[in-house]
Amino acid sequence: MSKRFHSAATHDDTFLVKGPMGKGLGLSRDSKGTHVAFTAGTGILVLVDLIAKLALGETNVIPLQDRMHPEFKIVLFASFLKRQDAIALELIKTLESVVKMSGSQCFELHLRMSDEVN
Numbered sequence: 001m002s003k004r005f006h007s008a009a010t011h012d013d014t015f016l017v018k019g020p021m022g023k024g025l026g027l028s029r030d031s032k033g034t035h036v037a038f039t040a041g042t043g044i045l046v047l048v049d050l051i052a053k054l055a056l057g058e059t060n061v062i063p064l065q066d067r068m069h070p071e072f073k074i075v076l077f078a079s080f081l082k083r084q085d086a087i088a089l090e091l092i093k094t095l096e097s098v099v100k101m102s103g104s105q106c107f108e109l110h111l112r113m114s115d116e117v118n
Contacts, residue, residue, distance in 0.1 A: 027072075032072055033071065034075060035073065038077045039079070050074065051076075051091055051092060051095055053067070054095055055091060058102060058107075072106060073106050075108040076092070076109050078110070080111075083116070093109075
């Protein structure tokens with residue numbers, strides 16, 4: 001297919017491209033238990049929406065019916081090369097702070113910056 005796109009296609013060609021489509025993380029409002037995620041660099045991107053949803057729930061910005069189950073927890077192990085290149089770091093650290101202040105158990109962070117390791 002790639003050859004067709006890059007060499008034989010003309011401006012008049014129309015393509016309908018369907019790719020692999022899944023259930024995302026496969027989580028729902030009913031998801032319970034402890035979920036462990038390991039990410040490095042841009043791998044965090046698949047979790048940003050979930051982290052934002054948890055942060056919005058913990059700060060009472062979204063209604064109860066849109067929040068994760070009260071027995072849901074994510075333990076995040078995230079590694080970045082440099083602090084200044086870390087994607088969504090402010091969001092992640094904000095959620096960590098909010099959870100610590102509220103006593104919530106929905107989020108646990110283990111953060112590593114490669115350039116800060118001795």
